[in-house]
Amino acid sequence: MSDVAAAVRRHTTSNLKQAVHRNGTLSREGAMERLFTFAFRGLVYPQIWEDPVVDMDALAIRPTDHVVTIASGGCNVMSYLVAGPAKITALDLNGAHIALNRLKLTAVRTLPGHKEFYRFFGSADRRDNVGLYEQHIRSELDETSQRYWEKRGLSGRRRIGAFSRGFYRTGLLGSFIGAAHLVARLHGCDPKRILKATTREEQREIFEKHYAPVFDSFLLRRIVANPASLYGLGIPPAQYRALAGEEGMPVVLKKRLETLCCDFDIADNYFAWQAFGRRYDTGSNPSLPPYLQQRHFETVRTRASRVDVRHQSMTRFLHTSPGASADCYVLLDAQDWMSDVDLTELWEEITRTARPGARVIFRTAADERLLPGRIPERLLSRWTYEKSRSRVLGARDRSSIYGAFHLYTLRAA
Structure with missing residues (x-):
């Protein structure tokens, strides 16, 4: 391993330990946390699920x-450029995610056009994608990211080669979906069946007849009883407990899958295509993330320079930022990992750096507010929780894997 690669790996591991480890090494909970940290060092999300x-x-x-x-995987960072902000600062503790974000930003600037860009990140399984990387992207990519993508694994193949074999089948998430497909097939269920449905009625019929019974099986219940079974979704032990709640994990997962299967038209839900087909739709008018849509390509290309990608935590970045310097904060589900002390430190910095009218969004594994009773009232009182709006927006989230969506707005001083 090169000195640069080793430094990146140490930085990633150190940050993850700080974020996840809450219990002693010899305790069961501590062992599970350290197993998660080990698993999370590599690529987790080839596609983001918000x-x-x-x-x-x-x-x-x-x-x-x-x-x-x-x-995370960079899909949303790239897609936010369609809305035209002046600046985006993208932060992550995972070095693989940083390399993926920088690869996408470099590719959209250097590839000849949308056809090649879509071939690389939309299809992500074409043999000539490595040629596109060598010819157009490599020389413009930063050294650390270049070293990441060109590192060879035990098979002797470079990581960049994943874009010629099926990138969305890689990473912890890709492996998790592959394992879920295997379990479904062991129960006589074809995961791809629902992709052929033409109406929501047909989607529900397929779910009830073919998918729902799998969740009553002894095998699946045994598998998901172990918190490590959901590491592929990037869910650490603390978040697992919040997600399972009183119902138990099989019931929760069944409900989330029902939403994904039944509440949105399959033709308009690229998350369902990734879950059940392990790829994007290839039809004449496929559902895609905004950044991959042809009509947005030139806009994303022109605005790519507005993104600053950094390998650090959001709290650390905000701590070094001037007061009143940001307008929008996207926390994904990271707060589900945090202790009360961590949450307070984060919201101290968000509140200090927030400009008038600032907005904060995040998701939680369970259907809960999360913040009341966990951060000081002096901080929480500075913000308005948009309860009704949050419910409406959460119901529209096509990924369907979270318990709730939350929107907070800064109150006038």
Whole structure:
């Protein structure tokens, strides 16, 4: 491993330990936390699982806005450029996610056009994608990201080669979906069946007849009883407990899958295509993340320079930022990982750096407010919780895997 790669790996691991570890090494909970940290060091999300259309509606991004967001797989960072903010700061503790974000930003600037860009990140399984990387992207990519994508695994193949074999089948999430498909097939269920449905009535019929019974099986119940089974979704032990609640994980997962299967038209839900087809739709008018849509390509290309990608936590970044310097904060589900002390420190910095009218959005595994009783009232009272709006927006989130969506707005001083 090169010195640069080793430094990135140490930085990632150190940040993850700080975010996740809450219990002693010798306790069962502590062992599970350390197993998660080990699993999370590599690529987790080849695609982010928060709906950017909902995000942009909630944030109402303006031309002068500075958006501060957790980067994850970069789909939403790229898609926010369609709304035209003045600046986006994308932050992540995971070095693989940083490399993926920088690859996307470099690719949209250097590839000849939308056809090649879509081939690389939309299809993500074409043999000539490696040629596109070598010819157009590599020389413009920063050294750290270049080293990441060109590192060879145990198979002897470079990581960049995943874009010629099926990138969305990689990472912890890709492996998790693959394992879920295997379990479904062991129960006689074809996961791809629902992709052929033409009406919501047909979608529900397929769910009830083919998918729902799998959740009553002994095998699935045994598998999901272990918190490690959901590491592929990037869910640490503390978040697992919040997600399972009193109902138990099989019931919760069944409800979330029912929403994904039945509440949105399959033809308009690229999250369902990734879940059941492990790819995007290839039809004449496919559902895609905004950044991959042809009509937005030139806009995203022109505005790509507005994104600043950083390998650090949001709290650390905000701590070094001037007061009143940001307008929109996107926390994804990161707060489900945090202790009360961590939450308070984060919201101290959000409140200090927020400009008048600032908006904060985040999601939670369970259907809960999360913040009341956990951060001081002096902080919480500075913000208005948009309860009705949050419910409406949450119901529109096509990914369907979270318990709730939350929108807070800064109150006038």
